[in-house]
Amino acid sequence: xxxxxxxxTAAIRVRATPAVVGLDPVLERLPAELHHKTNTIAAAAAAIxxxxxxxxxxxxxxxxxxxxxxxxxxxxxxxxxxxxxRLIAHAHRLGLLVIGDxxxxxxxxxxxxxxxxxxxQPAFSDVDPTSIPDAVTLAGYLGxxxxxxxxxxxxxxxxxxxxxxxxxxxxxxxxxxxxxxxxSVRFYEFMGRLVERLGKSAALIxxxxxxxxGAVVAPKDATSTIILRKQLPRTIFLVPGYGxxxxxxxxxxxxxxxxxxxxxxxxxxSVIYAYERPPLAAKFxxxxxxxxxxxxxxFAADVAPLMNPVSLIx
Amino acid sequence: xxxxxxxxTAAIRVRATPAVVGLDPVLERLPAELHHKTNTIAAAAAAIxxxxxxxxxxxxxxxxxxxxxxxxxxxxxxxxxxxxxRLIAHAHRLGLLVIGDxxxxxxxxxxxxxxxxxxxQPAFSDVDPTSIPDAVTLAGYLGxxxxxxxxxxxxxxxxxxxxxxxxxxxxxxxxxxxxxxxxSVRFYEFMGRLVERLGKSAALIxxxxxxxxGAVVAPKDATSTIILRKQLPRTIFLVPGYGxxxxxxxxxxxxxxxxxxxxxxxxxxSVIYAYERPPLAAKFxxxxxxxxxxxxxxFAADVAPLMNPVSLIx
Numbered sequence: 001x002x003x004x005x006x007x008x009t010a011a012i013r014v015r016a017t018p019a020v021v022g023l024d025p026v027l028e029r030l031p032a033e034l035h036h037k038t039n040t041i042a043a044a045a046a047a048i049x050x051x052x053x054x055x056x057x058x059x060x061x062x063x064x065x066x067x068x069x070x071x072x073x074x075x076x077x078x079x080x081x082x083x084x085x086r087l088i089a090h091a092h093r094l095g096l097l098v099i100g101d102x103x104x105x106x107x108x109x110x111x112x113x114x115x116x117x118x119x120x121q122p123a124f125s126d127v128d129p130t131s132i133p134d135a136v137t138l139a140g141y142l143g144x145x146x147x148x149x150x151x152x153x154x155x156x157x158x159x160x161x162x163x164x165x166x167x168x169x170x171x172x173x174x175x176x177x178x179x180x181x182x183x184s185v186r187f188y189e190f191m192g193r194l195v196e197r198l199g200k201s202a203a204l205i206x207x208x209x210x211x212x213x214g215a216v217v218a219p220k221d222a223t224s225t226i227i228l229r230k231q232l233p234r235t236i237f238l239v240p241g242y243g244x245x246x247x248x249x250x251x252x253x254x255x256x257x258x259x260x261x262x263x264x265x266x267x268x269x270s271v272i273y274a275y276e277r278p279p280l281a282a283k284f285x286x287x288x289x290x291x292x293x294x295x296x297x298x299f300a301a302d303v304a305p306l307m308n309p310v311s312l313i314x
Numbered sequence: 315x316x317x318x319x320x321x322x323t324a325a326i327r328v329r330a331t332p333a334v335v336g337l338d339p340v341l342e343r344l345p346a347e348l349h350h351k352t353n354t355i356a357a358a359a360a361a362i363x364x365x366x367x368x369x370x371x372x373x374x375x376x377x378x379x380x381x382x383x384x385x386x387x388x389x390x391x392x393x394x395x396x397x398x399x400r401l402i403a404h405a406h407r408l409g410l411l412v413i414g415d416x417x418x419x420x421x422x423x424x425x426x427x428x429x430x431x432x433x434x435q436p437a438f439s440d441v442d443p444t445s446i447p448d449a450v451t452l453a454g455y456l457g458x459x460x461x462x463x464x465x466x467x468x469x470x471x472x473x474x475x476x477x478x479x480x481x482x483x484x485x486x487x488x489x490x491x492x493x494x495x496x497x498s499v500r501f502y503e504f505m506g507r508l509v510e511r512l513g514k515s516a517a518l519i520x521x522x523x524x525x526x527x528g529a530v531v532a533p534k535d536a537t538s539t540i541i542l543r544k545q546l547p548r549t550i551f552l553v554p555g556y557g558x559x560x561x562x563x564x565x566x567x568x569x570x571x572x573x574x575x576x577x578x579x580x581x582x583x584s585v586i587y588a589y590e591r592p593p594l595a596a597k598f599x600x601x602x603x604x605x606x607x608x609x610x611x612x613f614a615a616d617v618a619p620l621m622n623p624v625s626l627i628x
Contacts, residue, residue, distance in 0.1 A: 024423075040440040041438035071427045078392040078393070085392075104385075108483055113385045127391070142486040143485040164456075169456060170459075172455075172456040172459070178501070187492070
């Protein structure tokens with residue numbers, strides 16, 4: 001079973017960009033032609049599903065990875081959950097790797113269930129095996145027991161996890177900058193240690209030298225990013241915050257290793273709602289699919305140089 | 315709109331017990347007669363659904379509140395999610411209050427979606443309004459922005475939230491005992507402060523003097539429970555850890571206010587799998603429903619005295 005870190009490394013080399021497009025669609029921002037008939041949850045989920053398929057098809061030529069945020073599907077209950085899994089399968093048909101952005105975190109006995117449901121091979125004959133994501137995001141705030149079942153499931157099936165270490169939302173700073181051990185360790189470093197401990201076993205490290213246990217690390221400030229990059233040498237950073245959340249490619253640089261590996265950069269709203277941006281709308285008119293495709297290409301090109309070794313960066 | 319804390323207070327007074335039965339069913343432990351035909355996810359979800367309905371009916375005469383853990387339904391994808399919401403509606407028909415144990419926690423923009431999906435009045439004509447839980451559990455580790463949308467939704471519709479402050483799993487101790495501010499504040503106290511800040515507004519406090527913003531506080535050690543009870547005078551504690559997880563009624567006492575209000579106690583596995591216990595199985599034979607009903611009565615009676623004021627406790 002190929003290690004997830006190796007699969008990811010190969011995939012972003014083929015596309016020559018560490019870009020990840022995040023799919024977190026809300027009804028209010030769908031293109032006008034999909035706005036019809038959303039008074040029922042079934043119709044709403046169908047519109048979100050149709051939009052999601054179109055986004056996947058528009059971005060697949062430009063990027064290697066998509067991240068699908070389950071919250072935006074759960075809001076439509078069983079119809080939304082069905083769409084979430086259908087979109088994962090569709091992304092796989094398009095050759096994309098898929099990160100299921102579920103941010104689950106619960107005590108050990110519950111974590112085992114979540115791991116079975118979200119990451120392991122399906123135990124049921126009526127589950128499409130291509131609808132399992134290649135990795136999931138996790139909240140590790142209930143400790144090692146809450147994460148280990150996912151790591152074990154991931155390793156067994158060549159999949160991965162990304163554990164929240166340094167979230168992008170400024171509202172999370174109060175907690176993640178909580179300074180312990182006499183003020184010498186910030187909470188994000190503490191969570192970083194947990195990730196390092198969980199992911200360093202040789203069985204989890206691929207030929208790429210990277211672990212299938214990754215971390216979500218937003219480029220908040222140069223200090224924290226440098227500390228975490230050093231503390232977690234074998235960890236792939238899933239970097240949120242690019243685009244609509246304010247970070248540019250330059251801010252993301254410190255999330256990469258010196259050789260240009262070890263990180264992927266996510267943009268969601270700035271790509272999937274690209275048709276709302278006047279310059280793109282002027283260029284493509286009502287063709288919102290073309291707007292999204294162009295925004296994905298621009299994003300992929302913007303972050304592509306981050307994969308160069310530091311020595312090649314001007 | 316009646317405050318959730320008042321509705322909860324009235325409900326546990328009617329049943330004269332602060333007992334909450336947690337529903338977190340796994341296929342492997344279902345009664346033999348429900349074990350048939352679980353090779354498809356649809357059949358598995360149907361068996362879990364049938365078991366869940368039976369548990370609700372068996373415990374409804376003894377307790378006022380049930381907690382339904384969504385993880386155990388999500389594992390069956392859309393079929394499980396549909397069962398989760400059907401069971402909430404069924405619990406309401408039986409006169410029970412329902413806590414949706416979802417432990418969600420995500421950044422602000424996503425939290426708004428989750429709040430809409432899990433707690434607010436449904437915006438769609440094909441959603442059964444009785445299938446919304448009366449409260450949900452939340453992980454507050456991404457800070458105030460991740461919680462506030464839920465608090466606002468809860469207040470607007472007379473519902474509540476329970477924020478994880480002191481989880482029961484020993485594996486969570488490493489994080490929750492992380493000592494900050496020069497070692498003077500444990501992480502659980504820090505999370506307690508967040509809950510107090512979010513829940514103290516007069517608009518959130520009911521006639522009972524309690525807030526619709528509650529906390530999950532396991533009785534881990536006398537010190538932490540006393541600290542948190544003092545720090546959070548208006549907060550309802552949802553107390554996990556009774557029964558299968560090891561705590562007895564005595565350990566739960568410090569989670570209550572001196573007047574016997576302010577806490578509810580959850581037991582899950584020790585009640586819903588009561589038919590596995592030899593004494594009950596011997597008494598009721600294959601009637602697993604009767605075993606569950608008896609275990610619920612025993613549990614309700616065991617924790618009932620916790621509602622007495624301290625002065626009445628021997």
